[in-house]
Amino acid sequence: MLYFEDLEIGTKASFGRYEVTREEVLEFAAKYDPQPFHLSDEAAAQTHFGRISASGWHTCAMTMRMLVDNITERKQAGLGSPGQDELRWHKPVYPGDVLRIETELLEKTRSRSRPEMGSFRSIVKVFNQDDVCVMSFKSIGLIAVRNPGQPD
Numbered sequence: 001m002l003y004f005e006d007l008e009i010g011t012k013a014s015f016g017r018y019e020v021t022r023e024e025v026l027e028f029a030a031k032y033d034p035q036p037f038h039l040s041d042e043a044a045a046q047t048h049f050g051r052i053s054a055s056g057w058h059t060c061a062m063t064m065r066m067l068v069d070n071i072t073e074r075k076q077a078g079l080g081s082p083g084q085d086e087l088r089w090h091k092p093v094y095p096g097d098v099l100r101i102e103t104e105l106l107e108k109t110r111s112r113s114r115p116e117m118g119s120f121r122s123i124v125k126v127f128n129q130d131d132v133c134v135m136s137f138k139s140i141g142l143i144a145v146r147n148p149g150q151p152d
Contacts, residue, residue, distance in 0.1 A: 002076040003146035004110065004118035011105045016066030020054055022095035028058040053092040059135050060087075063126050066101050077144035079117055087137040091128070098129040106138070116148040
């Protein structure tokens with residue numbers, strides 16, 4: 001299990017593989033972001049997207065799936081997140097794209113009020129199959145401390 005004490009500032013990781021399908025783009029958009037350029041080839045062709053693109057929120061959801069899969073594989077003692085900062089959608093994500101993630105750990109802080117946990121900030125970048133960054137954000141994660149009674 002990976003705990004707060006195991007985190008090292010500057011650590012970089014590359015992981016994940018998510019194939020974006022047309023069916024999933026349409027299903028997500030119909031339910032959560034029903035804008036014409038996410039639902040109609042004709043409408044999308046009239047925009048700067050040129051063709052149906054995934055909702056930015058769908059890109060966030062696909063990214064979350066890859067992040068959780070990585071946390072599970074690494075057996076990280078994750079405790080959720082209080083939020084994200086500086087979310088940016090740099091390029092459209094299209095059906096047929098294959099997404100992956102790169103992260104870098106920027107900082108970590110032990111909680112003063114809750115000694116059983118700490119937080120950490122990472123930059124998260126999502127790339128497509130052409131190594132084009134399509135989305136980025138600063139992630140704030142919460143993680144368990146291995147030995148809450150011990151000082152840092």
